[in-house]
Amino acid sequence: MGRLYIQNLAGEKIFKCKFCKVDSASHNDIISKDFRGRFGRAYLFRNVVNISLGPSEDRHLTSGLHTVNDIYCSSCQQIMGWRYEKAYEESEKYKEGLYILEKERMLKDGW
Amino acid sequence: MGGVEDETEPSRKRIRLSHEVLRDLANGLSIVGSNPDFSGDLMARSLPIKGDEEIVGSKGVIKRVEFVRIITQALYSLGYENSGARLQEESGVSLQSSVVNLLIQQVLNGKWNESLATLKSIGLLDESIIKSASFLILEQKYFELLDDDKVMDALKTLRMEITPLSINNARVREISWSILFPVKFVHVDSSNFSTTRAKSRAKLLAELQKLLPPHVMIPDRRLEHLVEQALILQRDTCMFHNSEDNVMSLYKDHQCGRDQIPSRTLQVLEAHNDEVWFLQFSHDGKCLASASNDRTTIIWEVDSHGDLSVKHKLSGHQKPVSSMSWSPDDSQILTCGVEENVRRWDASSGECLHVYEKAGYGFVSCAWFPDGKSMCLGVNDKSICMWDLEGKELQCWKGQRILKISDLQVMNDGKQIISTCRESSILLLDVEAKVERLIEEDQAITSFSLSRDNRFLLVNLLNQEIHLWNIEGEVKLVAKYKGHKRTCFLIRSCFGGLEEAFIASGSEDSQVYIWHRGSGELIQALPGHSGVVNCVAWNPANSHMLASASDDHTIRIWGLNDLKMKHKGPANHCNGVHYCNRKTDRGETWL
Numbered sequence: 001m002g003r004l005y006i007q008n009l010a011g012e013k014i015f016k017c018k019f020c021k022v023d024s025a026s027h028n029d030i031i032s033k034d035f036r037g038r039f040g041r042a043y044l045f046r047n048v049v050n051i052s053l054g055p056s057e058d059r060h061l062t063s064g065l066h067t068v069n070d071i072y073c074s075s076c077q078q079i080m081g082w083r084y085e086k087a088y089e090e091s092e093k094y095k096e097g098l099y100i101l102e103k104e105r106m107l108k109d110g111w
Numbered sequence: 112m113g114g115v116e117d118e119t120e121p122s123r124k125r126i127r128l129s130h131e132v133l134r135d136l137a138n139g140l141s142i143v144g145s146n147p148d149f150s151g152d153l154m155a156r157s158l159p160i161k162g163d164e165e166i167v168g169s170k171g172v173i174k175r176v177e178f179v180r181i182i183t184q185a186l187y188s189l190g191y192e193n194s195g196a197r198l199q200e201e202s203g204v205s206l207q208s209s210v211v212n213l214l215i216q217q218v219l220n221g222k223w224n225e226s227l228a229t230l231k232s233i234g235l236l237d238e239s240i241i242k243s244a245s246f247l248i249l250e251q252k253y254f255e256l257l258d259d260d261k262v263m264d265a266l267k268t269l270r271m272e273i274t275p276l277s278i279n280n281a282r283v284r285e286i287s288w289s290i291l292f293p294v295k296f297v298h299v300d301s302s303n304f305s306t307t308r309a310k311s312r313a314k315l316l317a318e319l320q321k322l323l324p325p326h327v328m329i330p331d332r333r334l335e336h337l338v339e340q341a342l343i344l345q346r347d348t349c350m351f352h353n354s355e356d357n358v359m360s361l362y363k364d365h366q367c368g369r370d371q372i373p374s375r376t377l378q379v380l381e382a383h384n385d386e387v388w389f390l391q392f393s394h395d396g397k398c399l400a401s402a403s404n405d406r407t408t409i410i411w412e413v414d415s416h417g418d419l420s421v422k423h424k425l426s427g428h429q430k431p432v433s434s435m436s437w438s439p440d441d442s443q444i445l446t447c448g449v450e451e452n453v454r455r456w457d458a459s460s461g462e463c464l465h466v467y468e469k470a471g472y473g474f475v476s477c478a479w480f481p482d483g484k485s486m487c488l489g490v491n492d493k494s495i496c497m498w499d500l501e502g503k504e505l506q507c508w509k510g511q512r513i514l515k516i517s518d519l520q521v522m523n524d525g526k527q528i529i530s531t532c533r534e535s536s537i538l539l540l541d542v543e544a545k546v547e548r549l550i551e552e553d554q555a556i557t558s559f560s561l562s563r564d565n566r567f568l569l570v571n572l573l574n575q576e577i578h579l580w581n582i583e584g585e586v587k588l589v590a591k592y593k594g595h596k597r598t599c600f601l602i603r604s605c606f607g608g609l610e611e612a613f614i615a616s617g618s619e620d621s622q623v624y625i626w627h628r629g630s631g632e633l634i635q636a637l638p639g640h641s642g643v644v645n646c647v648a649w650n651p652a653n654s655h656m657l658a659s660a661s662d663d664h665t666i667r668i669w670g671l672n673d674l675k676m677k678h679k680g681p682a683n684h685c686n687g688v689h690y691c692n693r694k695t696d697r698g699e700t701w702l
Contacts, residue, residue, distance in 0.1 A: 002600040002619075002643045002662045003433065005210045005557045007573070008534065014440050015554035026569075055559060 004075055007049040013110040018085065021074035022050045027110075036062070037081060039104035048099045050074045056085050064089045073098060080105045099111055123446070177326075178189055179204040185334040208233075211328055218319065219312050223252040224357060242278050244322050249273045250286060264288060349449070351625040352635060353609045353654050369416060372613070372625060373657040373669040376639050380666040382409055382421050387660035388645050389434050389603070393441040396652025398422065398458065400444055401666055402432035408446045410458060411666075419668060423461030427454055434476060434518070439483050447477040448516065450491050455500070467502050476519035487521050487528055489513045495530055495540075511538060516601060520561045529568070529582075531556055535568065539582060550586050552578065557597070562606045563651065568612060569604055571597070577604050577616060579628070592616070595624040596635045600643055606655065607649020615657060618643030623659045624670065639667055648696045 006022050013027030025079045036072040038054040054070035061068075067086040072079050087093050167173045179198065183206040186195035199205050199444040207215070211234050217226035230244055249272050256265035269290075273283060320328045330336075338361065345365040346352055351359070353371040385405035392399050397418060399411040406428045411419040430448035436443055443464070444456045450473030455465040467474070469490060476489035485499045493513045497506040508528075517531035521533045525542070534555050539548040562569070568590070570578045575597045579590040595602070595618035604616035613634075614626045623644055625635040642662030650656035657669040 002386055002602075002645045003431075003516075004599060005555075005573070005601040007516075007555055070332070 005022070010048060013108065015078060015106040016109050017050070017076060017078065017080065018107050019078045019103050020073060020076045021107070022073065024048055024050060024073065024080060024106060032071060035100055037100060037102040037104075039102045041103040042081060042094065042100045043103065045099045046099055048080075048101065050084075051080065051099070052077070053083065054095040063092055066092065066095075071101075078105065132298055176204050180206055180329060181334040181337070184329055185332075188332060188335075207328065209480050217314060218248065218316055221255065221312065223248055229279075233323075235324070235327070237324075239278070240322060240324070242276050246273065246278060246282075247315060247318055247322065248278055248280075249276075251310070251312070253286065254289070261587065262290060278594055281322075284588040293681070347629060350630060350632060352612065355609065362529075365564050370672050371655075372608075372635055373655055373671060374635055374637055375670060375672045376637075376667050377417070378419060378668040380411065380419060380668065381664065382424070383407070383664050383666075386642070386645065386662040386665060387666055388431065388601075388659045389665065390646045390648040391435065391437060392650050392658070393437045394439070394651060395441055395459075395657075396650045399439065399648065399650075399658055400437065400582075400624075401660055402435050402446060403664075404431040406431055406448070408432050408435055408444070408456075410444070410461065413650070413653075413656075417653070417668075417670065423455050423456075425461060425463070426455075427463050427466070430450075436478050436486075438479050439481050443483075445477045445479060445486060446475050449473075450475060453477050453486075453488060465500065465502065467498065469496075475513065475515055478519045478521045478528075480521050481523055481525045486530070487519060489517055489530060490521050491515055495519070495528060497542075506542075508540065511540075516557070518559050520559075522565045524565075529559070529561065531559065537568065539586070548549075548582075548586060550580055550582070557601050558603045560603065560605050562611055564611075569606060571602060571604055571616070573595055573597070577614065579614070590628070590631050592626045592631055592633075594626070594636070595622075596620045600645065602644070603646040605647050605649055607647075607651075607654070609654040613649070615647040616646050616647060617659060617661075619643045621656070621661065621663075623647055623667075625657075637669060640665070 009023040009026045011026045011028055014023055015025045015027070016022060017024050022085055025035060025045045029046045029048075030043050031046055032044040033041070035044055043093045048071070054072065056067050056069050059066055059068050065088045066084055068082045069085055070079055070082050075096045081102045083099045084095040084097065124146055165175055167178055176326070179202045183195050183198050183204070186192075186198060186428045187206070195206070210229060214226055214229045214233070217229055226248055227245055230241060230248070235241055247270060253265050253268045256262075256268060269283070269287060304642070317331065320330060342359050342361075342365065346359065349365055349367050351367040351369055351371045353367065359365050382443050383401065383403040383405050385403055387403045388400050389402040390399065397413055399413065400408055401411065402408045406426065409423040409615060410423045410425065412422040413419055423465050425444070425446065428446065428448040428451060432446050432494065433449045435444055435446040437458075442458055444452055444458050446456065447453050453467040453474045454463055455467070456463050467488070473491045474488050475491050478487045480486060485497055485505060487495060487497050487684040489495055490513070493511060494507055494509040495511055495513060496504055496508070498504050511530065512533045514531055514534060520529045522529070528540045528542060530538050530540070535552045537550040537556060537559060539550070541547070550568065550570070552570065552572060554576070556570045559570045560566055561567075566581065566583050568580045568582050570580060572578060575593065575595065577592040577595075578588055579592070581587045581589050592614055595616050597619055598621060602617045602619065604614060607613050607615055611672045612628050614628050618624055618636075621638065621640045621642055621644060623635075623637040623639075624633065625637070626633050640659065640661040644661045646660045648658045650658070657673050659667045659669065661667070
């Protein structure tokens with residue numbers, strides 16, 4: 001891969017990739033902590049950095065059918081969670097364009 | 112000067128006057144450059160006036176009278192005096208009113224008082240124009256009197272004629288020095304002091320012409336000026352204009368074809384063992400330097416056929432080489448390892464001349480100062496410093512918040528340093544005045560490049576846009592370019608082509624993107640590489656040569672599509688693969 005451009009987040013509480021320690025998301029961008037992923041607890045974020053998107057897939061999640069992209073840390077390519085591309089039920093539409101990061105894949109910096 | 116604009120009313124009246132004057136005066140009148148034989152041809156004046164329509168041309172914007180007058184002027188300036196006179200006659204439209212002709216004659220003959228009277232009789236509405244014109248004429252009279260050593264007369268002119276006009280008093284004071292200081296004491300250093308002798312009368316006429324409203328005295332070479340304007344406009348809107356030798360013709364609107372833009376791979380350079388991250392041509396375009404993840408920098412030489420071959424491979428860095436900078440005279444190169452040391456190399460011998468280190472820190476960027484005696488370095492402690500070639504620190508700017516991935520440039524005048532800082536800003540630091548300007552974006556800035564004339568900055572953003580900023584005076588966003596792909600890597604773009612009329616960029620979809628700078632249109636997306644294209648460089652000495660560096664370990668040299676098959680002997684350049692057969696080209700994406 002080419003010369004990676006790594007973004008750095010400002011703020012006190014930052015979530016970083018557990019494996020390579022680049023910034024992933026800021027605590028301020030958490031929308032909800034009430035999600036579950038492959039590895040356990042997961043948080044819904046409005047914005048993430050240093051992430052590569054995988055291809056779109058249709059998946060049946062506990063909340064219904066969604067089109068999602070898995071997201072990977074752009075520095076070490078470890079899977080971090082997924083992004084909601086499209087939701088098929090009205091009550092789930094609010095998640096479109098938002099990101100899920102699995103708690104197990106991250107480390108906390110700043111608290 | 113409040114030039115009287117486009118008044119068709121007075122000019123029409125004046126034309127009618129000229130009709131009568133033409134018809135009445137049996138003995139030839141003083142038309143500029145009149146031919147003495149003209150009077151014999153007066154039979155022509157009884158011809159009916161052709162084409163009496165007021166407007167010509169399909170768009171309804173050209174006034175016939177004005178059109179004929181500038182054509183007449185062009186005929187005279189080309190030397191075709193007979194034709195000029197004949198046209199005036201045939202069309203019934205006179206180039207200058209006879210009053211203006213008279214004024215011209217009087218000025219050329221030095222009849223100052225008469226010319227002043229004529230000036231007043233032209234019937235100009237604007238008093239200040241009459242005064243300024245009178246001032247010019249009297250000033251000429253004054254200087255000519257001085258030249259003839261008629262000092263008392265000159266003084267009288269100054270007192271009785273010039274001063275009462277009460278305009279431009281500063282100039283009056285200036286010229287009065289000429290009485291005190293004859294020509295011998297010309298002050299060479301004070302540029303405002305034109306203690307010159309009287310200028311030529313033709314020059315005076317030119318200045319008068321600038322002062323008088325254009326419909327009274329048509330500006331010189333008006334038709335040529337209009338035609339040139341049209342040609343330049345055509346050239347500027349030509350999106351593919353990239354060659355000098357396209358001589359513009361008046362017969363056809365100028366439009367270059369796509370074939371002027373490099374769009375074919377001419378060479379694939381394989382000498383690096385890993386991703387190539389950075390490319391830059393030397394200022395004279397004779398060499399190309401490439402920096403790679405394999406920790407080396409390679410200097411390539413461009414031969415007379417436009418083929419590149421390895422000249423030197425510069426090894427020594429322990430970290431990947433992130434950027435480099437050619438010295439102003441192209442004799443040396445600075446290379447910077449990622450948060451490592453900076454090395455200075457001799458470009459012709461390939462020898463490492465110096466290794467620069469800062470204990471406990473690493474460098475992130477490097478740039479030469481235009482005097483070639485010092486360099487500017489970005490340090491990973493967020494500061495910028497200036498070192499001389501021995502390694503001594505001359506200056507340091509702390510607190511600039513320089514990032515670990517940042518670009519650094521020094522302007523050609525050595526006065527301003529440009530660097531990325533604070534993720535979405537670019538700092539323009541004036542070295543002496545200690546003044547800072549900032550370009551602020553709302554997205555992270557990944558890289559930037561400076562135009563050759565130092566007036567513009569091309570900024571690559573996180574969100575896949577490239578922004579063009581004007582950095583003269585107040586920084587101003589001028590244009591945006593989109594189309595390429597960038598999601599996680601550092602992609603670079605550059606200016607290039609004839610007069611840097613194009614923008615090129617790398618992309619994560621392995622293509623090279625080219626836009627027309629003025630219109631923002633995407634002209635080409637060139638496939639060929641099999642990996643992310645990290646950097647592009649356009650040869651400053653050859654507007655048809657573009658180089659691109661990619662993750663596929665290669666550098667591609669792009670050129671024109673219709674390049675004739677050059678004689679390539681058995682591939683004695685083992686490091687350059689030549690595409691000898693045009694048929695191997697895959698179809699390129701024409702956009």
